[in-house]
Amino acid sequence: MASSTRIAVDAMGGDGGLSVMLDGVERAAAERSDLAFLLVGDQSAINAALASRPALAGRVDVAHAAETVASDDKPSSAIRRARVTSMGLAIDAVKQGQAGAAVSAGNTGALMAMAKLSLRTMPGIDRPALAALLPSLGANDTVMLDLGANTECDARNLVQFAVMGAAYARTALDLEKPRVALLNIGTEHLKGTDIIRDAAARLRGAAHLPLDFTGFIEGDRLSRGQVDVIACDGFTGNIALKTAEGTARFVADLLRRAFSSSIRSKIGFLISRPATKLLRDHLDPNNHNGAVFLGLNGLVVKSHGGANAVGIANALKLAAKLVEDDLTRRIGDDLGNIEARAA
Known part of the structure; x- marks a missing residue:
């Protein structure tokens, strides 16, 4: 073979x-x-x-x-x-x-x-990045990088991450022109550090690439399915990922506690079992397993x-x-x- x-x-x-x-x-x-x-x-x-x-x-x-x-x-x-x-x-x-x-x-x-x-590293790549698929409410998962390989990045690194993430999304998610955003503290053009704003300016000028740069995205929108690729430095990305995973476990544990709190709740659980199974399957990290080192x-x-x-x-x-x-x-x-x- x-x-x-x-x-x-x-x-x-x-x-x-x-x-x-x-x-x-x-x-x-x-x-x-x-x-x-x-x-x-x-x-x-x-x-x-x-x-x-x-x-x-x-x-x-x-x-x-x-x-x-x-x-x-x-x-x-x-x-x-x-x-x-x-x-x-x-x-x-x-x-x-x-x-x-x-x-x-x-x-x-x-x-x-x-x-x-x-x-x-590949020619043209300064630093490889760790990318993973996150569950979302959209039609497909969301690619996020970097998730911890590079704690400090400059604008050139972020642009490279965005380009690599878009190529990954085209392959893993079968998307022709993935929507790409930079993780930031706000969506306005003037928000964030000089590095993030500089990276955004470079990506806005890359209309010839097979990606659609949509600007900035905030942390509370990571799983909304509004974009296909989210790029950031590894320090921010790792914290965001761990926070999302912890929130998913919190919701699951909270539902488990609520459904076991009384006889009526247990009956409600039996009625809603198909819905809770769908939720559990969607949040199960095994169904989204596999982070990729991009740029090697x-x-x-x-x-x-x-x-x-x-x-x-x-x-x-x-x-x-x-x-x-x-x-x-x-x-x-x-x-x-x-x-x-x-x-």
Whole structure:
């Protein structure tokens, strides 16, 4: 099978360990018969686990890695052991052309550091960014970046994030011309820092790109579905993401408490179960799993550490789609266009 549909998997990463990772691989393999997988990790443990998964026979190869990156490992320590860890070798498989993308549910900081050092940033990109899909009330999810890779950014970085996010949205969400906004403290042109206003001015002048820059968006509109891509620095983006996730859990816990407060409430829960299930499914992070490091010479997808089999499978299928739609080339083309116009 062609390497373009072969995904390297850090089989030892994530909170659930090897078992959950293989559950996700098995699920993705069942849903996509055209995919192949390179499982990187403890070879004896992987082979033993595969013995009870006949559906994966002929669909996976195994590459041995003597060590694993722990959740509390510092990126500097992980980089020094990249050649012997399952995470580092999965990324190296992309560099060597043995896989089209790498997927890991392990340490985010280590994954970012290893990926940047091994794959390097694309020409025209100053800093790679971490992008993810957020649930929204619109017709599709919303792409948001950066979510923590870069705590401080200048206007050029924000423009690059917007361009990369739009290319990602065209691929992952099948949008011809995504609506793009910058996260700000207000929607008026004069709001925000000089950096944000400068980035907005540059994006307003990029009408030749396949994106529709709509201006600024405030934090309370993140999930309204009014835009398809939201760009910001990693410090702001990470806080916004964690706040949104915490609010979703708060609402779910509040509903659970309300529905269990009395007999009448429990009856009401039974009546409204279809609606609450729809809400739970829409807010379930496993259904939106898979953050992507954009701006590298290769594709690396970060799965949530606590993802279940459904979440892992979704991250694997997202990685495959990005490979097949040649996301890296799309980003390069768009950046080339904006640089040419600026020159």
